[in-house]
Amino acid sequence: MALEVYPKEQAFRNAPVAKTLLDYLLSTQEDLRLESAFVFCNFPLFREEGVVLTAPLILVSPLHGVFLFAFPEDARAFGETPSDTAKSLEGTYSQVFSKLVRYPRLRNNRNTLAATLEAYLFSPEEPVDYEGDSDLLLVGLGSVKRTLDAQRLPKPLADEIIAEIISVLDGSKALIRPPDRDIKPFSQTSKVARIVALEEEIRRFDRDQRIAYMSEISGPQRIRGLAGSGKTVVLAIKAALTHVREPDARIAFTFYTKALYQHVKQLITRFYRLYDDRDPDWTKLRILHAWGGDVVEGLYSFAAKAHGEVPLTFAQARAFDPHQPFDYVCNRLISNSSLNSLFDYIFVDEAQDFTPSFLRLALRLADEEKLVIAYDVLQTIFDVEMPTVEVLFGTDKRGEPAVHFEEDIVLHKCYRNPREILVCAHALGFGIYGPRIVQMLESKEHWEDFGYQVTKGEFISGQEIVIERPEENSPSSISKDNSINQLIEVQVFSEFSEEIDYVVGQIVKDISEEGVSPEDILVICADDKNIRSYFRNIATELNRHGIACNNLQQDSFGLTDFRAAKKVTLSTVYKAKGNEAFIVFLVGIDALFDRKAAKRRNMVFTAMTRAKGWLRVSGLGTVAERFAKELDKAKEHFPKLQFVYPSSEQLVIMKRDLVTAESGELENVIDRLTEEFSDEDLEDVLSRKLQELRKRKRTHRKKHRTQH
Incomplete structure (x- = not known):
C-alpha cells in the first residue's frame, strides 16, 4: 500500500518547505519503509486559549510511530519567528499526546504511549536561525532518513493500533457510539458478533471522507455519493472544523428534513469538542431548516427578514404556486435587488431534495460563493441522471456555467449494505x-x-x-x-x-x-x-x-x-x-x-x-x-x-x-393511503376532500363571475 496523504498533496501549494519534505517522503517511501504510512497536512488542529494549533505535517508509520513536523521558514511568510513555530509545535505535541493517551490500546501505562511520538522542526538546509529554550530537534533533508531509522521499532505496530491512532487523529472517535452488546455467550462468527464488528467499521472514516472534510473552503464544493456513504457526517465535521479555524466566521448549516435538526447539532458538537474544550458558539454557527417558520427559524425566513421582506408561510406560498411553493419563495427572494451575502460559509445537506432555486439562493447568501452541498445519488432507480452544475446554478451571458465547483468529491464507499x-x-x-x-x-x-x-x-x-x-x-x-x-x-x-x-x-x-x-x-x-x-x-x-x-x-x-x-x-x-x-x-x-x-x-x-x-x-x-x-x-x-x-x-x-412511472405519483400516493388506512377511513377522508374541492370550485366560479 502506498503512502497515503490527507487531504491532498496540493495542501502545501503555499508552503514550499513543507512541500519539499512531503515530496521527499513520497519519492523515497520504499527506501524509508513508509509504504503503509499516512501523512496529514495541517490536520488535526486544536484551539487552545484562543489560538489555533496544528502541526503542518504529521507522519504515522507502522514501522516508526508518530512524527510531528513544523517548518520555521514557511511560517516566516506569515510573520512568525522560529521561536513562535517551536512553541506552536510543542502545544500541538501536548494536544496529540493527551488525545492518544486516553485510549488503553494506545498506552503501555498511565503515562507512556505504546507508539513513539516525536516532534521536529524541519529546514531543508539545516540549521535554521533558531534561538529558544525548546528541546525540539532540528532536522534537514539529509538527516530525515537517519532520524527515521533511529526510531525504527523492533516490530511493526499492529493494524488495530494504527487504526486506533488514525481514528484519534482524523476525528472518527467522535462518531456516535452504538449501545454496547453482550457477545460473550455467542461465537465470534455469530450474527451479533458480526454486527458489533460492522458497527466498529462504520465508526472509522475512509479515504474519500477524509479528503472531503479536511480540505478548506475557498469556493463552491459538492460532496456526493450513494445513500449511506456518510455525507451528513462529513458535512457536520467540515462545519465544525471551519468554526474551529475561524471562530468569528458566520456559518449556516441547513437541510431538508426537519427531524435532522437534533442529529446535526449533536454531530457538530461532538466533532467541535474534539478540537476545542467547549461547545460551538451557536450565535456564529447557526443550524437552520431550509424554510423556517414562526417558531423555528430557517435559512429562507432568516434571509427574507434580513432583507426587509416578510417571510411567506407554506399556505401563503401555495396560493401563488400550488405545485412548487418553496421554489416560488426562493425565486421571489432571489429577485430582491438588495440581496447580498449574510454568511461566510453555508453548508447544505440533502441538496438532492431541493429545487435549484434554493441552492442558488444559498449561493447568493454565502460570501465569495463559499457554499458546500451534499448530494445523494441514485436514491431510486429513477434518479440515474446527476444534475449538472448548469442545471443547479444556471449559466452566464455566454452560456457557460455560472459556477464551477472548486471540489467535486465522490464518496465511493456505501456503508448501508454489504x-x-x-x-x-x-x-x-x-x-x-x-x-x-x-x-x-x-x-x-x-x-x-x-x-x-x-x-x-x-x-x-x-x-x-x-x-x-x-x-x-x-x-x-x-x-x-x-x-x-x-x-x-x-x-x-x-x-x-x-x-x-x-x-x-x-x-x-x-x-x-x-x-x-x-x-x-x-x-x-x-x-x-x-x-x-x-x-x-x-x-x-x-x-x-x-x-x-x-x-x-x-x-x-x-x-x-x-x-x-x-x-x-x-x-x-x-x-x-x-x-x-x-x-x-x-x-x-x-x-x-x-x-x-x-x-x-x-x-x-x-x-x-x-x-x-x-x-x-x-x-x-x-x-x-x-x-x-x-x-x-x-x-x-x-x-x-x-x-x-x-x-x-x-x-x-x-x-x-x-x-x-414517475408521472404516476398521484397513483403512488393513493396506493400509500390504501395501504395505511382502513377502507372506511379512506372513504371518509376522500369524501370530505371531494366536498372541499367542489366547494372551492364553486367559490372560484362565483368570484370569477363577480369580477366580470
Whole structure:
C-alpha cells in the first residue's frame, strides 16, 4: 500500500518547505519503509486559549510511530519567528499526546504511549536561525532518513493500533457510539458478533471522507455519493472544523428534513469538542431548516427578514404556486435587488431534495460563493441522471456555467449494505437479468461515481459490458464470514401459512441462537392487499415466543417511531424508505414481481437496500420462483453486473416508461393511503376532500363571475 496523504498533496501549494519534505517522503517511501504510512497536512488542529494549533505535517508509520513536523521558514511568510513555530509545535505535541493517551490500546501505562511520538522542526538546509529554550530537534533533508531509522521499532505496530491512532487523529472517535452488546455467550462468527464488528467499521472514516472534510473552503464544493456513504457526517465535521479555524466566521448549516435538526447539532458538537474544550458558539454557527417558520427559524425566513421582506408561510406560498411553493419563495427572494451575502460559509445537506432555486439562493447568501452541498445519488432507480452544475446554478451571458465547483468529491464507499446485497439490488432494480433492462447508467464515469469499475466494454449499442464493485467500496465485516447465499436467501412457498412459519422461525432463531436484538430485525411486506394478514399472523406467532412487534402499519398517523426497543419492526415498503436494519425479511415478494412496471422494480430495490447485514426474501408460487431465478443470476455474476448495452431505441423506451412511472405519483400516493388506512377511513377522508374541492370550485366560479 502506498503512502497515503490527507487531504491532498496540493495542501502545501503555499508552503514550499513543507512541500519539499512531503515530496521527499513520497519519492523515497520504499527506501524509508513508509509504504503503509499516512501523512496529514495541517490536520488535526486544536484551539487552545484562543489560538489555533496544528502541526503542518504529521507522519504515522507502522514501522516508526508518530512524527510531528513544523517548518520555521514557511511560517516566516506569515510573520512568525522560529521561536513562535517551536512553541506552536510543542502545544500541538501536548494536544496529540493527551488525545492518544486516553485510549488503553494506545498506552503501555498511565503515562507512556505504546507508539513513539516525536516532534521536529524541519529546514531543508539545516540549521535554521533558531534561538529558544525548546528541546525540539532540528532536522534537514539529509538527516530525515537517519532520524527515521533511529526510531525504527523492533516490530511493526499492529493494524488495530494504527487504526486506533488514525481514528484519534482524523476525528472518527467522535462518531456516535452504538449501545454496547453482550457477545460473550455467542461465537465470534455469530450474527451479533458480526454486527458489533460492522458497527466498529462504520465508526472509522475512509479515504474519500477524509479528503472531503479536511480540505478548506475557498469556493463552491459538492460532496456526493450513494445513500449511506456518510455525507451528513462529513458535512457536520467540515462545519465544525471551519468554526474551529475561524471562530468569528458566520456559518449556516441547513437541510431538508426537519427531524435532522437534533442529529446535526449533536454531530457538530461532538466533532467541535474534539478540537476545542467547549461547545460551538451557536450565535456564529447557526443550524437552520431550509424554510423556517414562526417558531423555528430557517435559512429562507432568516434571509427574507434580513432583507426587509416578510417571510411567506407554506399556505401563503401555495396560493401563488400550488405545485412548487418553496421554489416560488426562493425565486421571489432571489429577485430582491438588495440581496447580498449574510454568511461566510453555508453548508447544505440533502441538496438532492431541493429545487435549484434554493441552492442558488444559498449561493447568493454565502460570501465569495463559499457554499458546500451534499448530494445523494441514485436514491431510486429513477434518479440515474446527476444534475449538472448548469442545471443547479444556471449559466452566464455566454452560456457557460455560472459556477464551477472548486471540489467535486465522490464518496465511493456505501456503508448501508454489504456489497452482495447492493450489487444484487442494483441488478434486480435495473432489471439487468430480467426480461428487459428498465433503467441504465449511460457512461463509464456514471458507474464509477456510484462506486463501480467498468472492466469490459464501451457504452455502445450491442456491446457486452462488465461492471464490478470493488471490495473496498463496501463494508466487509459481515461479508468475510458469510457467503452470498448466507447473506441473501430466497424461499418460495405454496401456502401462506408456510411462509409465516418460516419467517417466525428464522426470527426466533436469530434472537435466541445468534444474539440479535429484536429491534435489529425489520419485516417489510411487499403485498399491499394482504399486509394485514401477514402482520397479524407474524405478530401473533412471535408473541407466543415472547417477542413483541412494532407494527407501523397499524399506525395511521405516522406517530410511532420506526424502531422501538426490544421489538421487531413491521413496515410497508414506503415507511421503510430512509431506514434500515441489520436483518430484513421481505415477505410477499410475489405481489411486487407480478408486473413488469419500473415502479415495481424500484420498490424491490428500495426494500432490498434496507438490509445492513442479511436479507431474507419470501413469497408464494410461480411469481416468487421467477424472482428467485433472477436473483440467482445476479448471485452467479457477483461481484459483477454483466449485460449487453441497449440500443438507442431501447433507451428511448426505457426513458418513456420511467417518465410514465414517475408521472404516476398521484397513483403512488393513493396506493400509500390504501395501504395505511382502513377502507372506511379512506372513504371518509376522500369524501370530505371531494366536498372541499367542489366547494372551492364553486367559490372560484362565483368570484370569477363577480369580477366580470
